Amino acid sequence: MTALLEVRDLVVRFDTDDGTVHAVNGISYSLEKGESLAIVGESGSGKSVGALALMGLLPRPQARIEGGTIHFKGRNLLTQSGQEWQRTRGREIAMVYQDPMTSLNPALTVGQQLSQVIRHHLNVRKPASRERAADLLSLVGIPNPRGRLDDYPHQFSGGQRQRVLIALALSCDPALLIADEPTTALDVTIQAQMIELVKGLRKQLGMAVVWITHDLGVVAGLVDKVAVMYSGNMVEQAPVHDLYRQPAHPYTLGLLNSLPTLEHGTRRLTPIPGSPPDPLRPATACPFARRCAWVVDRCRESPPALIRVAPQHSAACYRSADVNRQPAVGAQQ
């Protein structure tokens, strides 16, 4: 059986005034039907670029996909025509965006925006599409859904707008939902609500989810597996519990150590020193070498490849075995 989504060696470059930005340097992962994956990394790690590539939404003409394949339901998305993309996007793969305040069209009512997409993909008449739009709003927990169809986005709160965006993404029952940091722009209390909402909807609708976040803390109960990205590279991939218990890459370990935990409330957080390398220069060494406590000469000579360290667990580190032996909390003397 083929996987629902299979990304292989994806390379994305950006042309800017200052030179070529190496945004994504050959990442690979796969996702089964109904499975969920979190892609974790700090801003600039290439995680959002990778997600936009899945949607065929990379900004043109600055962005170029230099290599790799993205297979969805067995077909390569990267060789699709514009028309085929229009049938894929919103219908089979849908996305929830980072900023709910700017992601809805201010000049169209919420009902118009929803029913337009429903009519386009599902080929139904206007009254039926409005009916479905109201159902969707109620599904994502907006009170008085029928009455709110004719409201404009500015009449909704931030959290409600994110709910509307989720409704928009779900409007045609996609097989894959990409959530690009859908909680970062929201208040902490609303963040938790959104996570619960997506979790519940996933169970209810049985879709696969790619959850993109910079916060390793939110993914614990949310996804099946986690991929960690650093400076355009995938540095570690593992089932979520393995990753928490036994990280095999120093960066993952650093991320875990910089999380506040309830059990160790009094312990000082350990931030990762330094900053990521210049994305304008192609990597000739391990991108994390400059900030790494485990660094050896070899790390500066050539970048390590992603290799298996345990079943379903891989890491891109020469010393993953040493890192892996450290307990997740309180490492790094």
Add this chain to the structure above:
Amino acid sequence: MVGPYVVRRMLQAIPLLFGISIIIFLMLQMAPGGPLASGEAQAAITPEKIERLRAHYGLDDPLPIQYLNWLGGLVTGDWGVSYDTGQPVLQVITERLPTTLALTGLAFAVSLLIAIPVGILAATRQYSVFDYASTGLSFAGIATPSFWFGLMLLYLFSFQWDLLPSAGLTDLREDHVGFAAVWDRTTHLIMPVAVLALIATANLARYVRASMLEVLGQDYVRTARGSGLPERTVILQHAGKNASVPVVTIAMLMVPELFLGAVITETIFSIPGMGALFVHSAELRDYPVLLGILVIAAVLVVITNLVADVIYGLLDPRISYE
């Protein structure tokens, strides 16, 4: 909902109109020699007649009184009498106004019809040959003096190729009827409208392009694309509606510019409109006519601003009329 808003905006425009009228009035008073200077220079007008005129127009009254009298006349439809022809100003102006308004309206329509599609196409194909070509032409259009453009058109189309008539609005030698009359009128209007529309078209195309580019980079356009909507819907409905908001303002501000620009066009092509009348009256210092034309122009400015505001409000649901 919209009604009271329009009324309130109109009330707000009243102080503006007062300000404009005071400045216009004072400017005329500033002129050395006073309003009757040109008449005094003409031997045909006797000193007694000038005295009578002075008394008749109340030119010996204090300035504020003169201003109020003039303002009262404006409101009651008594705009005074032309020093030049003796006809009532309102009549002189209404004879000429339709020509200039037609010219302005045609040029405005042509600008919109060309600039909007060109601007949208250039924005959606940024960095394409079409984008570079249209941007280059817009830059050139903005820098082209309309009178030079008109002169060069006349040289090519009237002198060299003899395709279009060089002056006036109709063929005075022949009476055309039916379709021939329409054709006659059209051939007379092609060059004047092209000349008048040039700068507005170039400016507007740049604004449409910039506005579209700005909007196309917005998150909600990405959302629309990400929902799989056809590119046509994304560009015309999602981007277009938002991009039109600033464009409407700029476009409406161009209407008075076109109206004023008609001075040049009417001069090049010998068209008897308001512009030609204004230049003629300025040379003769025909104050009542000058004042009348300035008032019309100022009212046009205020009206177009008002229209821009109202359309703006209709297009952007975030603007509330309360």
Add this chain to the structure above:
Amino acid sequence: MSEVREAAEPVAAGDVPEEKARSLRAETWRQFRRHRLAVVGLAVLTLFTVAVIVGPWLIPFDPYYIDARTANLAPTLTHPMGTDELGRDQLARVLIGGRLTLAVSAAAVLVALIVGVAVGAVAGYAGGFPDNALMRVVDVFYALPGLFIVILLVALIGPTFWTIVIAIAVLSWMNTARLVRSSFLSLKEKEFVEAARTVGVSDARIVLRHILPNAFSPVIVAATLGVANAILIESSLSFLGLGFQPPEATWGGMLSESKSAVISLGQWWRGLFPGLMIFITVLSTNFIGDGLRDALDPRSAGNKGGRA
């Protein structure tokens, strides 16, 4: 991103203010040079300015000398722009006319700049009622039917150099006033102004030494684009026959005089060259303005791309 900030900070911190100003100017120039058309525009405008200043002395024809033997000549090597019906060399007239057109435009922009900066500074620094009143005046001037007012002023007072300058300036100062005002409104709250005030620096000194230099970038751009506008207005005025009177030459005036020769006699050179001069000058000025805007306001400088 944090990397960029780290790299930039130590340099800025080590700078003394004067060097900082100089490096800012150098940076502006560096940015400006990236705008190729702006550089071309600057070169052309410089060339034209030098040409209209020294040109009339270099060429062997008097722009006012009437000679029936050389009337109505098409362009030749001797008369590259041809001659008019009075036998005057067109190139000589274009150069001397350019001098007048450029001088009027520069003077008008300068006057508009002075008025605009003064009004904007007072409104922005004083705030409150003076600000409100001055801004209403600005509104009124914006609503005036521009070209008509210029025509009126020049026709009523007479077409002298300063009348034309003032008439153009009267309708060109409002942009500067608004820009300066808004700069002042934001700058007067800034710490360096507060600091100057607490140590007892006078208002006038604060405005002149501390705020004005910082408010200058947008004004420079507006002034550059204002030159282009002034050239077009002066030329329109002359074309309508209301500007400088014959035998004085201006580009617009030459076009006005050429009308019947071009249309009835087909002497294209009479109309082509003066108009081309206006066109190229205005185009160059606009390019320079665009380049300056990009150089002085990094936000408007193209899209830099980057990572999502």
